[in-house]
Amino acid sequence: MKHSILGLIFCGLNGVSIAASCHISLPTGDLGGYEPAVNEAGISVQQAFWITCPKGVPLQITAGPSQTSSNIQNRQMRNSNNASSRLNYQLCHSYPGAGTCSRIFGDGQVGLPLTATATGVQQGVYFWTHVYGKQKVESGEYIDYVPISINP
Template identity: 60%
Template sequence: MKRWILGLLIMALSLASWGASCSISLPTGDLGGYEPSVNNSGVAIQQAFWVTCTQGTPFVISAGPSQNSGMIQKRQMKNTFGGGLLLYQMCHDYPGAGYCNRVFGNGTDGEALSATATGSQQGVYFWIYVFGKQMVEGGEYVDYVAISINP
């Protein structure tokens, strides 16, 4: 019997001391389906922020801990209708080997993203990796991660 899990990652955004000359759009948040018996090696989904800022403006994007686990290194989505937890990670690099070489974090725990604005819309990319072989009940899984952008 197939069991489908819809993984959702909803992010809060904090624009710390940004002027009116910068804007950002959030990722969609919907990670799609996950079936434990099929997804043995896990599921990796690329996400992006779209940042527009005055050319030459340096900025840093950091990701906080999972609301469910309270940790960056062990992020978890929680089943909205039960108590099941689904282990995942936010990565700077493609997690093809089943783990992140560079965890998207806050600069102390995991790495923050740093860039300099080009003056036009630019993508800031990262990966969401849901670890494989997690036998959890079906349903919608959600986690909240605070994302901070600082010039």
């Protein structure tokens, strides 16, 4: 039975000086379908923050805990019809080959922030969302919220 992953919603918590000097677009959206028998290694989707800041501004983007699990190391999405049915996932710096996330996108205490130097024009700062394979969960739509902080 196919499971729909409605997606993650990123809640932006901007740094104090960013509002005046930078423009940020946070990713949201559908991560696709999940079928445990078919997606044995899981599902990996590349996503990006689209940022426009003055050239040379150093950027640090942190990702907080999952709202569902209250945890960074063990992030989870909940089924929109049954909150006790959960789907494990992780935010990763690079492609999670072989179904593992070698570098977690986190807050600097748990996992590492994303960093970049602004180019003066719109640029993408990329990361991966990985839903682990072989999870026996109820069918339905799964969702989670993750707070994001962007500090120039």
